[in-house]
Amino acid sequence: MLKGLRRTIEVMNEDPSVRVVMISSSVPKVFCAGADLKERRLMSPEEVRHFVNTLRSTFLSLEALHAPTIAVVEGVALGGGLELALSCDLRICGGDAVFAMPETALAIIPGAGGTQRLPRLVGKTLAKELIFTGRKFHSEDALEMGLVNYCVPAGEAYSKALEIARDISQKGPLAVRMAKIAINKGMEMDLSSGMQVEEDCYERVLNSKDRLEGLAAFADKRKPAYNGE
16 A cells, blocks of 8 residues: 555656645545554564655655645544644544554554654644553544544545545646645744745746736636646
8 A cells, every 4th residue: 555655646746737636545434544563563673664764755755745635534544544644734534533643552653754743733732642642532622633624524524625625726736836835844944934935935926827817817707727837
C-alpha cells in the first residue's frame, strides 16, 4: 500500500491538471489502522527504521503535493493511519470515526510526523496528552479540538469531501497552489518572514492569465474558465 501511495503521489505531482486529491479507504469502518504489528514483530530494527523512514518521507511528499488534499475518514485512523490523515490539508470524518496515537503503549513514539503535526494542529498540551496516554477519541472530540474540518453522519464523509473538492476545483488552480505554499511555509516562520513568502506567492498570481480571466468573468457576470496559467 505504501509503495502504491508513493507512486500515485509522484504521478499526481507531475500532472498540473490535478486540482484536488481525496484519500479514502475501500475497507468498511477502517480509514487506516496503522502498521501490521504481527509483521513488525518479525522485522529487525534496521528494517523497522527503513520502513518508518519511508513512511515519513511519503507523508512529507503528500504534504508537499501541489494540489490540496482531503482525508476522508470513516472508521478507525490509528497510529500511522492518523499520521496519514494529518499529512493532508483537510480532514472530513464520519460520525463513527475513531482516532488514536497508541504508540507509547508499544514503548515507541509516533515516527511519521505525529509528534510534529499533531501539536501544530491541536496545540502542544493536548497533543502531549493524546500521545502520552495513547487514548482513543471519537469524531465529535476530533471536531471540537480542530483535528477535523467537518464531522458528518457515518457514511457521508466522502460526499462532504467531494462537495468541498468541487468547490475548490472551481477556483483558480494556481491561486490555490500559491495559497497552500504561503500558508505551509509561513507557519514555520516568524510573521515578518511569512509576509515575505506571501508577497512572493502573490507575485506569482499577479502576472497570471487566470487573474485576468477572473477579472473578465466578474465584469461579464459569467463563470471563469481557469487553466492554471
